[in-house]
Amino acid sequence: MSSSSSSSSSSGSSPSAPFTLAALGWDDSLAAELPDGLIPARVSRVDRGAAEVMSASGHLRADYGARVRRAAAADPVALPCVGDWVGLRRLAEGRFELEELLPRRTAFVRGGVSRLSRGGLSGDSQGQVLAANVDVVFVAEPALHATDTADLSRIERLLALAWESGARPVVLVTKSDLIGEGLEFLLDEVATAAPGVDVHPVCSVSGEGVEIVRSYLEGTRTAVVLGASGAGKSTLVNALAGEDVMETQQVRAGDGRGRHTTVHRELIPLARGGLIIDTPGIRRIGLYDMGEGVDMVFSDLEELAGRCRFGDCRHDTEPGCAVLAAIEDGTLPERRLESWNKLQREAAWMASRSDARLRKEIQGRWKSITKEMRKTGRNRP
Incomplete structure (x- = not known):
C-alpha cells in the first residue's frame, strides 16, 4: 500500500509544498484501508465533480472516478466531503482520479x-x-x-x-x-x-x-x-x-x-x-438519522423523565410528572421541554422516511391529534 504520491502536481493545479501525511492525521489503521496502488490524500475542498486534496506531494486536484460518482448518485452521503481520506490514481496523462473513499471515523x-x-x-x-x-x-x-x-x-x-x-x-x-x-x-x-x-x-x-x-x-x-x-x-x-x-x-x-x-x-x-x-453560515439545520444525539442534548430532561410517576408520561398534564414539576419550580425552562418535543418529533419523522409503516403510524397520530383539537376548540385563536 502506498503512503506517498508522485512528486508532480495535477494539471491545472499550482505546485505547492508537500505535506507530511502523519501531520494530516494519517495512521496505520487508515493505511490498512487503502487499496494497493492508490495514493493517500485528504480532501481540503470540494468542487462539482472534483476535489482539491492534500497529499505527500502537496495540493492536487482530482476528478471523481466512476465508482465514486455511482455511489454518490445512489446516496448523497457517499459524496466526498472536506476532511475525507481518499485514494487517488494517477492517470497516464498526468491527471489524478479520486477512486476510493476510505471509511469515515466520524x-x-x-x-x-x-x-x-x-x-x-x-x-x-x-x-x-x-x-x-x-x-x-x-x-x-x-x-x-x-x-x-x-x-x-x-x-x-x-x-x-x-x-x-x-x-x-x-x-x-x-x-x-x-x-x-x-x-x-x-x-x-x-x-x-x-x-x-x-x-x-x-x-x-x-x-x-x-x-x-x-x-x-x-x-x-x-x-x-x-x-x-x-x-x-x-x-x-x-x-x-x-x-x-x-x-x-x-x-x-x-x-x-x-x-x-x-x-x-x-x-x-x-x-x-x-x-x-x-464553513459557510448554516441557515437550515435538519436532523438526519438520529440515534442518541437528541437524548444527549437533553440529558437533563431525560434524567427528570426517569423520575416521573408513569413510565409513559408525556409531560403534558399527567400527575406526578417530574418534568412539569421542574418547570413549575423554575429549575427547568419551559422552552427546553418545547424544544425537546419538537426535535424528538422531527427525529422520529426522519427515521420514518424509509419505514412506510412507521410513517403511516405518525401521520395517523397527527390526524387523531387534529381531530381532538377540533372537538375541544383548541385550534381556535
Missing part, C-alpha cells in the same frame, strides 16, 4: 429541511455531509450588542448533530467583547442548553479564549467550526492560523453581525498542529 451530517405542521412533518430527507473525520465540533454562537439572549434552539440542533457525528461538541460564545456585563448571564443561558458540553467565551480580535480553543487541537486533531453567518468563524480560524487564511468582512453597524464571505468549506492545517475546517 461524519457531521445534516438532513433536509423539515416543516412541522398540524398535519405532521415534511421535507427533504436526504443527508449532506458537512465534514468528515473530525474530532471536535465547535458550535459558534455570537454575543450581540445590548442583549443577553442567544439562539438556544440553533445551539441545541447543532449539538444534536455534533453528538450524533461521534465528535466532541464545544460551544464558543464568539465576539464576547460586544456584550459587556451581560456575558456571564449569556454563558449561563447557553450552558442550560448544552448539558455536559464545555462553553467558552471567545474574542478573536483581542485573543481572549483563542488559546483555550487551540488546546482542543493538540497533535493531529481536526475540528470544524459551525454556526450562523456573521458568527466570527473565519476570524477565529485566522486567529488560530496566525494569518489571514480566510476572507472576512467588517461587522454591520447596529447589530454587530458580520457579512460572512466564506462560500465553501475548507480544511486548513495549522502551523502549531491540528487542522480546522471553516
